[in-house]
Amino acid sequence: MERVPNLTRADAVEAVRNPLAFIAARWTPTPRTVQRAALSALVMAVVIVVTGGAVRLTGSGLGCPTWPKCTDDSLTATSAMGFHGAIEFGNRMLTYVLCAAVGWAIIAARSEKPYRRSLTRLGWAQFWIVMSNAILGGIVVLVGLNPYTVAAHFVATTALITVAAVMWQRTREGDTAPRPLVGKPVQQLVWFMVAAAALLILVGTVVTGAGPHAGDSSEVERMPLDWETVSKVHAVLAWIVVSLTFALWFILKAVDAPAGPLHRTRDLFLVLLSQGVIGYVQYFTDLPEFLVGLHMLGSALVWIGVLRVLLALRERSDGESPGVPAQSYAATGSSVTGPS
Template structure:
């Protein structure tokens, strides 16, 4: 009984549709926030569609490649979400007891299954929209009934969901992780997604045709490519009924396709890079003594009269890094446009003129413009030096990194002059690029150090992981070095006139470069799994993920430019990607430790008593 002004609580579960909708929304949010899931469900299908549709690597028969590939990639997207992602996520929910806890909630088992199904369908809808838009941009012309396509996708989702839940309910979580990824790769290669089944031996075609991915991809291809009606016959081998053998449904509260599950404590990094708003300080007048001091040590005078905010120092360091990358890209533009000798001498542009003349045309403008950008780079490095020197307290190590960049820029300017004077000798050009790579390394280090303190570095991972990262750094250095050899032996000599090339077979060196690239990708992928296994902090994990995505994009550009006879635009993008890969590798290396703010030693009780007795 209640009285006026009081309320009686009404315990009980929420309405069943609301519970299912809330669980489905949670499943979908956790899946979309998971980087590994996005790699599996979005990045890999997208890259495969773009790469194999743009480059004639696989013979897909008559017609355009995209008409054959688009239905297969849609089937792959369904498999990646309904089978691989769901199997791994559910397996680890089982291991960490999430399913037991959800079994005690008011949500019934069939409601749990409905929420999982709704989450998978929402994800697949986003995949289909993205992949269809990309396929249309590549010239895809689909045919057939959209309702038939929808029914095929729903039946494929049911089949793959059944297999995924069957695997998650049978195997251990670690075994599910390995088996699901292995099955994904095998079905990708042998399921008619990219390679037509008629390219395989006759004995293998009958077996591969029974795979669920083959049934789904062939059905979608019959409808979308050939305009056929509903191919009911292909579903005779559909394994939908196997899903009924799974007895322990569950719900994802982590939505992860990796061993990282809820309840696992996460370590957080020290973040000294907090933004501090700048303050306005009155600047005193300059006296005669100040002028004499400025003549002797101008940086010290500036430091006395100006204290930049930490944010300003970080921005100055980042500006120097950005300009180091820009100068590499513009140098590549000089080479790709054949303007390497647009200014035939150095330090002047011609024997009689310091600047380019109208008679030198377009090539002279390109080369002289690149030389002028060196002054912009010097200004950016100078700003970084002044900001680091003026910071309070003075961080001597940060200032030294700024000066190191300055001397590398000066050395590279001289080396650039030598490159011109020796007529673009390929060995000097390679050294010129490698010195620019060293500049990017120092600039990256300064940028990272500007976001840290000066305390003693503390490792965040074990020595085995550190050694693996050093192997990655070494392989990346070899990759960049061999890349300069590919350039030195390749067709882009840097000038329209005859220029000496390295006496090496360009295609052989390119294949060696590709092998090293795959080694770097493999080491990065292995590092990511190792970091997940040892429960590493988020910093190294995120840096490794970023590097992996950059490597994938760089690999796609590299293969496309190789098979399209090195178009200038793609070569320029590849040079930019080389800089980004190098920065990504260095960020992974620097993320393995943290450096807190240095704390000055304070006198303890014993020291104070000793001073009192004195």
């Protein structure tokens, strides 16, 4: 068995001053390890969405009535606080698990050889979003679950999912200039779909803010909007996104596009259909908590699916293998060229 080298005083000083550089100098993770680290951060970001939804749907939003402590006298939930205190405090503790996952992604990215600055920056971006959202979560509690702060809290988590999904994708490709796989008209259609999906999610937060699940059993302020009207607007936007996704799949099929964009568009379409079924069922069954929770999970999966379609429109080689020959897509009105 190989002996672990003893740390000198200089090593100890270096480890304290720059622990990431210290680890990177002594450890080289495999590409698969880096990919798994990035995926773990993405998975935990989705888990936080689901558990945050559970806090609201169980009426436990003020289970810990203050922040950063759970109560004025206790850092943690007490037995006297019951079920709601345990749920809210448990969700707070999951933030540390999320931080660990993001930290693991940063360490793995920093230690990869050769060093990829862009990948490490994506990891740090997640860290600062998590820190900012933790503070925002505290503000949500301190202002008594004001619906506008709750909506901002969810939007910040969606931003975290965005960066995590991009990092996961970047761990599986090189750092050369992106080469488009489809023509300009298809790219523009996808960007329009991304914008529609983002608007769909934003309106979804308004539906939540105006709806009946306020997050606590006490009287909580709601957005002064008609919930059913906002829900119908949300449904119309959902149908727009579904229609754009189907149109994109049809066009990609017609122009014999590469398998990557085609398969990811198909996957997104299936997720959207499932999300639509859940949405309509929950609407006509008076919003049962379990279905609302599934719908929140579906929202995260839809957004990840949209991002995966967008990121599939180009490829980046590792710089060691020749690029794929350009293909022409006459039906899109443009052609694919070499690296831009």
